[in-house]
Amino acid sequence: NAGVTQTPKFRVLKTGQSMTLLCAQDMNHEYMYWYRQDPGMGLRLIHYSVGEGTTAKGEVPDGYNVSRLKKQNFLLGLESAAPSQTSVYFCASTRSGPAEQFFGPGTRLTVL
């Protein structure tokens, strides 16, 4: 039982490049989330999903897209990376909205 896993753990991009971050959970959770964490800013919600095939915008969605084609996977895409997207990205899942969130180990992304 791996819980929540994230791929990759580290990545360096040049401005304008694209990439996809993968989040996978094996707990059969309905809800999945993508956050970014920056110094002094706490966790900010980018996008979330309340079930397979659904997505919704969070607090800071601009510059990101997501897809939830399978219940266990939640993908976060950056189409044209910008230095402002340098951050640590966390994925989380939960069985219902107000329940405990289980977090992945994070992806550290640097955009040069």
Added chain:
Amino acid sequence: TQLLEQSPQFLSIQEGENLTVYCNSSSVFSSLQWYRQEPGEGPVLLVTVVTGGEVKKLKRLTFQFGDARKDSSLHITAAQPGDTGLYLCAGSSGNTPLVFGKGTRLSVIA
């Protein structure tokens, strides 16, 4: 927009001291969660409080939910170096996504 304000932002104390961190809002939450995050890892849930006035204890940690369900506190007795980390509170209101505070970064020096 619901906001959670945490204070203090940073706290550095000696081993054995007591401390309290606060999580305040002008909004009412149906439940409030506390997480601890260690360097290089994701946050891990410590406790969930759901009833106004509720007090929960987890070894040397005591959590309280305000009577009006707008605020919460975390008290640590006799802090140890293993308590070092980022403490985050997060509020829930219905089925909307959790709202996280910006965190209190605690450093306990041996």
